[in-house]
Amino acid sequence: MNIIVCLKQVPSTTEVKIDPKTNTLIRQGIKSIVNPLDSYALEESVRLKERYGSRVTAISMGPPQATEMLRDAISSGADDAILLSDIAFAGSDTLATSTTLAKAIVKIKNYDLVICGRQTLDGDTGQVGPEIAEMLGIPFIAYVNKIEEIANGKLRVQRMVEDGYETIETSLPAVITVVKEINVPRMPSLRGLTKAKSAQIPTWTTQEINAEKETVGQAGSATWVVKVFYPQRVQLAEMLKGDPETQAKALVEKLREAKLI
Amino acid sequence: MEYFLTEQQKTLKSLARRIAEEKVLPVRAELDEKEEFPWEIIKTLADSDLFRIFVPEQYDGMGSSSLDLCLVVEELSKVCSGVAVSYAATALGAYAILLYGNEEQKQKYLPAIAAGKRLAAFGLTEPTAGSDVSNIKTTAEKTPEGYVLNGTKQFITNGGEAEIYTIIAVTDKSKGARGASAFIVEKGTPGFTFGKKEKKMGIRSSSTRELIFRNCLIPAENILSKEGMGFVVSMRVLDHSRPGISAQALGIAQGALEAAVDYTRQRVQFDQPLISLPVVQYKLAEMAMQVEAARALVYSVAKTIDSGAKNFTEESAMAKVFASDVAMRVTTDAVQICGGAGYMRDYPLEKMMRDAKITQIYEGSNEVLHSAIAMELRKRKGRRE
Ligand SMILES: Cc1cc2nc3c(=O)[nH]c(=O)nc-3n(C[C@H](O)[C@H](O)[C@@H](O)COP(=O)(O)OP(=O)(O)OC[C@H]3O[C@@H](n4cnc5c(N)ncnc54)[C@H](O)[C@@H]3O)c2cc1C
Ligand SMILES: Cc1cc2nc3c(=O)[nH]c(=O)nc-3n(C[C@H](O)[C@H](O)[C@H](O)COP(=O)(O)OP(=O)(O)OC[C@H]3O[C@@H](n4cnc5c(N)ncnc54)[C@H](O)[C@@H]3O)c2cc1C
Numbered sequence: 001m002n003i004i005v006c007l008k009q010v011p012s013t014t015e016v017k018i019d020p021k022t023n024t025l026i027r028q029g030i031k032s033i034v035n036p037l038d039s040y041a042l043e044e045s046v047r048l049k050e051r052y053g054s055r056v057t058a059i060s061m062g063p064p065q066a067t068e069m070l071r072d073a074i075s076s077g078a079d080d081a082i083l084l085s086d087i088a089f090a091g092s093d094t095l096a097t098s099t100t101l102a103k104a105i106v107k108i109k110n111y112d113l114v115i116c117g118r119q120t121l122d123g124d125t126g127q128v129g130p131e132i133a134e135m136l137g138i139p140f141i142a143y144v145n146k147i148e149e150i151a152n153g154k155l156r157v158q159r160m161v162e163d164g165y166e167t168i169e170t171s172l173p174a175v176i177t178v179v180k181e182i183n184v185p186r187m188p189s190l191r192g193l194t195k196a197k198s199a200q201i202p203t204w205t206t207q208e209i210n211a212e213k214e215t216v217g218q219a220g221s222a223t224w225v226v227k228v229f230y231p232q233r234v235q236l237a238e239m240l241k242g243d244p245e246t247q248a249k250a251l252v253e254k255l256r257e258a259k260l261i
Numbered sequence: 262m263e264y265f266l267t268e269q270q271k272t273l274k275s276l277a278r279r280i281a282e283e284k285v286l287p288v289r290a291e292l293d294e295k296e297e298f299p300w301e302i303i304k305t306l307a308d309s310d311l312f313r314i315f316v317p318e319q320y321d322g323m324g325s326s327s328l329d330l331c332l333v334v335e336e337l338s339k340v341c342s343g344v345a346v347s348y349a350a351t352a353l354g355a356y357a358i359l360l361y362g363n364e365e366q367k368q369k370y371l372p373a374i375a376a377g378k379r380l381a382a383f384g385l386t387e388p389t390a391g392s393d394v395s396n397i398k399t400t401a402e403k404t405p406e407g408y409v410l411n412g413t414k415q416f417i418t419n420g421g422e423a424e425i426y427t428i429i430a431v432t433d434k435s436k437g438a439r440g441a442s443a444f445i446v447e448k449g450t451p452g453f454t455f456g457k458k459e460k461k462m463g464i465r466s467s468s469t470r471e472l473i474f475r476n477c478l479i480p481a482e483n484i485l486s487k488e489g490m491g492f493v494v495s496m497r498v499l500d501h502s503r504p505g506i507s508a509q510a511l512g513i514a515q516g517a518l519e520a521a522v523d524y525t526r527q528r529v530q531f532d533q534p535l536i537s538l539p540v541v542q543y544k545l546a547e548m549a550m551q552v553e554a555a556r557a558l559v560y561s562v563a564k565t566i567d568s569g570a571k572n573f574t575e576e577s578a579m580a581k582v583f584a585s586d587v588a589m590r591v592t593t594d595a596v597q598i599c600g601g602a603g604y605m606r607d608y609p610l611e612k613m614m615r616d617a618k619i620t621q622i623y624e625g626s627n628e629v630l631h632s633a634i635a636m637e638l639r640k641r642k643g644r645r646e
Contacts, residue, residue: 186305187308193276
């Protein structure tokens with residue numbers, strides 16, 4: 001069985017700052033990390049590999065620095081990694097991102113399962129997984145919290161829905177997105193780290209994935225991020241004053257006024 | 262300081278540090294409080310291949326370098342030496358097999374140890390035999406079915422948790438020190454049970470327990486080397502494992518130094534951070550120098566072993582005595598300069614001070630090792646190449 005896991009490099013949240021002049025993220029000097037949910041996707045791929053003897057390929061669309069993240073993926077159990085990187089990919093929205101990833105997956109050709117994180121820390125749309133499935137024309141299951149079994153070309157999973165869990169079976173190949181309840185990602189291993197150090201991580205450009213220039217990057221995007229801004233902070237809280245008794249009385253009064261009690 | 266670590270050693274060190282910070286730090290206080298064996302962390306260490314680093318490649322290991330082991334033990338001990346010793350005691354238990362096992366024994370036991378699936382332990386000490394190891398009473402009687410063990414081992418690290426034990430027992434009373442032999446005993450062997458679990462001052466997450474043998478029959482092929490080699494095996498194993506304990510002491514001292522610097526930078530008295538006070542500065546500088554000197558000695562001894570040296574009893578003892586004395590002094594001073602906070606369980610220093618003490622006692626007390634060093638000095642008339 002061949003598994004493809006999609007990893008995105010995102011700025012570490014604790015350090016993200018917005019440039020007050022341009023209202024865009026200041027990415028310079030900010031540490032990049034693997035999108036946290038994607039490490040669960042990777043861990044699940046590696047667990048499936050241990051369970052079923054599959055091969056795990058990690059892919060990422062991003063700048064050349066994302067190679068380091070892909071190396072980390074190898075040290076945590078991925079067999080190979082491919083970086084999708086091209087100036088032409090810059091400014092991708094979810095549509096263009098999914099197009100690029102789907103094209104790369106088609107090029108990899110032999111795959112049974114594609115695993116993505118539920119959503120990212122920065123873009124946060126949760127659209128890439130389902131869009132890839134749509135483009136590949138294969139089944140999709142979101143919010144998977146447990147992979148029950150893979151047998152006879154079928155996958156059975158449990159997924160989280162608002163009021164409980166659903167068990168779903170699908171034919172393979174398929175795309176799933178996972179939630180953090182699915183596992184606890186492991187630490188890298190020394191063997192993995194050694195392997196990762198010398199691993200060849202190829203870079204695929206628009207040409208390698210056989211994509212049309214108009215379908216990727218800004219050109220292939222249906223949306224543009226025009227402006228990123230913090231909503232203005234408005235102080236709406238009213239602090240009640242006085243000793244506890246006075247405060248309690250005032251609070252009850254307020255709640256009555258608001259017809260809440 | 263530049264210690265000329267290889268790329269692989271740097272990788273190993275940073276992996277061990279990451280595990281210590283991400284997996285050990287959040288639970289160390291709880292493990293200490295509950296005196297709970299750190300199984301989950303042991304599993305992480307195993308999955309990260311850290312049990313492979315003291316086992317040769319042909320037995321599923323990744324080499325067997327003393328310095329590699331020291332680097333991992335140091336990093337773990339910076340955060341929690343109870344965890345570190347639970348890990349290192351498996352190396353101690355495995356050394357007897359590594360150094361004296363025959364091919365079948367190595368094939369049978371080492372791969373599971375390297376994978377971290379089975380922990381090991383080393384049982385020499387008895388109620389009547391601490392520093393005076395020659396006074397062990399546990400016997401191994403040869404019978405047509407194999408050896409029958411009777412007796413009690415005391416204070417055995419990883420007791421109860423480990424599955425593979427190296428046990429020293431008397432096979433021939435009449436021969437005195439040449440009458441002891443080393444055996445491999447597996448947990449679950451009928452007649453082999455565990456006694457009291459000790460309640461300790463420090464390294465409380467580690468398990469220290471009695472091993473009880475009552476007509477415990479083991480196969481004759483479980484003997485390591487041959488009859489009469491028990492003490493030779495023990496002494497050689499301890500020569501090899503002492504750098505690990507030195508690294509434990511070194512890690513504790515380094516951890517205490519870091520905690521003391523952090524605290525004295527923040528704590529303000531008389532309108533200035535403590536670290537601005539000359540007395541505190543002097544103490545911190547002394548601590549830092551001692552820690553670095555200990556590191557230089559420990560690493561040098563480990564490298565000496567890795568270079569293939571034949572006899573390193575003296576060097577190994579020096580590293581252990583020096584580093585453990587440094588650990589005790591540095592942790593005591595660290596508590597002192599952090600005042601009441603240093604004494605409180607909300608901060609890590611009191612634990613480090615409690616943990617440091619054991620490093621002066623086990624694997625040969627520092628007093629006994631001073632004698633060992635002096636004996637070597639006498640042999641070589643104090644001269645050095
Ligand atoms: C602040 C901000 C706002 C944005 N708003 C919009 C918007 O409104 N509309 C729009 O179309 N785009 C928007 N984008 C751009 C878009 O979100 C990302 O650039 C797009 O590349 C991926 O979408 P996502 O990050 O939301 O991923 P999600 O759909 O949340 O990601 C789900 C999973 O898909 C996989 N994945 C996602 N990206 C990659 C990748 N590059 N390589 C490998 N795997 C990946 C991962 O497994 C991930 O866990 C915005 C970006 C930012 C930074
Ligand atoms: C937490 C813990 C874990 C341990 N783990 C193991 C283990 O895994 N395996 C194992 O086999 N053992 C283990 N031990 C035993 C340990 O090695 C012994 O405790 C140690 O060797 C000292 O022996 P003792 O406790 O009997 O002290 P004693 O021998 O009674 O010594 C008491 C004091 O007298 C001093 N003294 C004794 N003889 C001399 C001498 N000739 N000259 C100068 N001073 C002397 C000692 O230095 C010490 O200060 C462990 C002990 C502890 C506390």
